Amino acid sequence: MDQSxxxxxxxxDAALADLNDSSIGLDDVPEGWMTCQQWSKALNxxxxxxxxxxxxxxxxxxxxxxxxxxxxxxxxxxxxxxxxKKP
Numbered sequence: 001m002d003q004s005x006x007x008x009x010x011x012x013d014a015a016l017a018d019l020n021d022s023s024i025g026l027d028d029v030p031e032g033w034m035t036c037q038q039w040s041k042a043l044n045x046x047x048x049x050x051x052x053x054x055x056x057x058x059x060x061x062x063x064x065x066x067x068x069x070x071x072x073x074x075x076x077x078x079x080x081x082x083x084x085k086k087p
Contacts, residue, residue, distance in 0.1 A: 026077055027068040033082040054083050062086060 040050035
């Protein structure tokens with residue numbers, strides 16, 4: 001690979017890193033809000049079972065959901081639903 005190709009790849013990598021920077025609109029997730037995966041780890045249950053239980057609690061009006069834009073694995077920012085018990 002020649003120097004010009006390396007420079008182009010380095011510039012592209014830097015540009016992609018800037019796109020995923022917190023300055024472009026990542027949300028601060030307030031305390032108490034967690035993703036389904038985080039709840040499943042906290043409760044030591046499978047993600048599938050936890051998701052079903054959370055959905056049932058939301059349907060009953062006991063819990064609420066809100067979407068926050070967060071960094072996920074792979075250095076990408078995505079809107080991800082978070083859940084908590086209603087105050």
